[in-house]
Amino acid sequence: MTQIPGTGNRVLIPCSAGQDLVRIVQINEEIKSIVAVAFKINIMALNAIFLAKRAGTTALGFGVLSNELRVFSQDLKTAMGGLGGAIHKAVTEVSVLLQDQRVLRLLQEAERLSGGNARVREAVLARQEKLESHKANLAQQRRQLKLVLGNVAQLVELGGVLAKSAKIEAAYGQAFSFALSQVSGEFDGVVEEIRLSLSHLNKSGFFARGRSQ
Amino acid sequence: MKASQCFFQDGEHKWVAIVRDPDRPDALIDTNEYLVACNGSGLLLDPGGAEIFPAVFSALSSGFDPASLVGLFASHQDPDIISSLALWLEFNPRLPCYVSWLWASFIPHFGGSAESFVAIPDEGMEINLNGLPLQAVPAHYLHASGNFHLYDARAKVLFSGDVGAALLPSRTEGLFVENFDAHIRHAEAFHRRWMGSNEAKRAWCERVSRLKIDMLCPQHGAIYQNQDVERFINWFDGLRVGVAVG
Numbered sequence: 001m002t003q004i005p006g007t008g009n010r011v012l013i014p015c016s017a018g019q020d021l022v023r024i025v026q027i028n029e030e031i032k033s034i035v036a037v038a039f040k041i042n043i044m045a046l047n048a049i050f051l052a053k054r055a056g057t058t059a060l061g062f063g064v065l066s067n068e069l070r071v072f073s074q075d076l077k078t079a080m081g082g083l084g085g086a087i088h089k090a091v092t093e094v095s096v097l098l099q100d101q102r103v104l105r106l107l108q109e110a111e112r113l114s115g116g117n118a119r120v121r122e123a124v125l126a127r128q129e130k131l132e133s134h135k136a137n138l139a140q141q142r143r144q145l146k147l148v149l150g151n152v153a154q155l156v157e158l159g160g161v162l163a164k165s166a167k168i169e170a171a172y173g174q175a176f177s178f179a180l181s182q183v184s185g186e187f188d189g190v191v192e193e194i195r196l197s198l199s200h201l202n203k204s205g206f207f208a209r210g211r212s213q
Numbered sequence: 214m215k216a217s218q219c220f221f222q223d224g225e226h227k228w229v230a231i232v233r234d235p236d237r238p239d240a241l242i243d244t245n246e247y248l249v250a251c252n253g254s255g256l257l258l259d260p261g262g263a264e265i266f267p268a269v270f271s272a273l274s275s276g277f278d279p280a281s282l283v284g285l286f287a288s289h290q291d292p293d294i295i296s297s298l299a300l301w302l303e304f305n306p307r308l309p310c311y312v313s314w315l316w317a318s319f320i321p322h323f324g325g326s327a328e329s330f331v332a333i334p335d336e337g338m339e340i341n342l343n344g345l346p347l348q349a350v351p352a353h354y355l356h357a358s359g360n361f362h363l364y365d366a367r368a369k370v371l372f373s374g375d376v377g378a379a380l381l382p383s384r385t386e387g388l389f390v391e392n393f394d395a396h397i398r399h400a401e402a403f404h405r406r407w408m409g410s411n412e413a414k415r416a417w418c419e420r421v422s423r424l425k426i427d428m429l430c431p432q433h434g435a436i437y438q439n440q441d442v443e444r445f446i447n448w449f450d451g452l453r454v455g456v457a458v459g
Contacts, residue, residue: 113271123303
């Protein structure tokens with residue numbers, strides 16, 4: 001059997017558009033993990049609703065919060081879907097940029113080797129114009145993504161508040177207090193997981209490039 | 214940089230070979246590109262891969278105005294034949310590419326649109342280059358399932374795509390085959406493996422035997438001329454092809 005060299009290593013592409021593509025893929029993976037967590041919250045909230053029903057009047061508040069957490073998980077899933085859509089547009093723009101860069105490199109080389117052929121020069125200029133336009137589109141996509149990320153962060157803050165409130169409500173659960181506290185603690189944990197993922201997304205070099213441009 | 218060498222000229226009618234690039238990265242197979250020019254118009258045959266476009270373009274422009282190119286001819290669909298298409302179309306978006314109808318919807322993956330292609334029917338067709346009649350000669354399955362060679366009856370030159378190709382040692386410089394027996398050793402394995410059909414090979418040998426050919430110009434290796442043309446056709450006719458150990 002032949003071992004593929006470098007299997008398991010991260011792909012390193014030296015040009016900036018190539019780096020962007022790698023970063024977008026990483027962002028997309030992070031989005032997928034958040035969507036998976038959103039699904040987990042949905043199931044957890046459903047269980048919490050049943051638990052609150054069993055606990056009866058002592059867990060009325062907890063039941064309301066569990067319902068809200070379920071709505072939150074659905075909103076989060078929708079927001080992440082929007083983010084995924086924006087990511088796919090960015091992938092398209094970066095791929096076009098990669099193509100622009102390759103074509104431009106080869107045309108510039110042809111211009112140099114041919115001693116400045118005027119028509120190749122025209123083709124170089126036309127391709128440079130396209131490249132600039134695609135760069136502008138990508139910058140726009142970057143801003144759009146950042147905006148959506150900001151909205152998701154606000155939504156997650158709301159989720160955090162709901163999880164904290166559920167913790168407080170659990171304390172009033174009397175005989176069910178331990179079980180409710182356990183569930184609310186899990187809510188808190190998964191919301192923290194999402195916060196961490198969002199923080200990774202915000203630190204992505206893809207957005208850092210946007211700030212330096 | 215590639216060298217461009219005119220190997221046939223009769224007034225305004227000429228054939229130019231663009232060959233041997235010492236700067237070519239080792240990973241890329243060496244290729245020959247050919248220009249047929251007549252009365253100031255040119256047709257570029259198997260224009261090459263995208264990565265060698267700068268070298269081909271500059272070699273071409275050293276003796277011919279690339280703006281006078283009126284078309285590209287692709288013997289088949291391989292990347293070393295025509296993946297530079299998008300770049301040629303950047304240079305001149307109206308440049309038509311003559312290719313087997315079979316590949317007309319595959320090659321646009323390299324660039325171009327439906328309007329960029331002139332589909333050659335299976336039986337071949339005549340291409341008129343500013344008064345010079347050129348014949349697209351069927352060479353299907355040698356090696357691609359839709360494959361054409363180009364015959365210039367006035368110059369008695371046959372562009373033969375991958376047929377006649379030889380994978381020569383890296384420092385080989387000569388444009389023409391000088392010692393047939395020594396040369397053909399570099400062609401044998403290539404033909405055995407790449408040419409898939411003995412039946413197609415037989416048909417091709419019969420077809421081209423009827424043509425008057427002074428020079429047979431493959432896309433890799435060196436040009437066969439005079440007696441070596443017949444020698445090559447006989448050799449190829451006797452070779453068992455479509456052989457692979459697997």
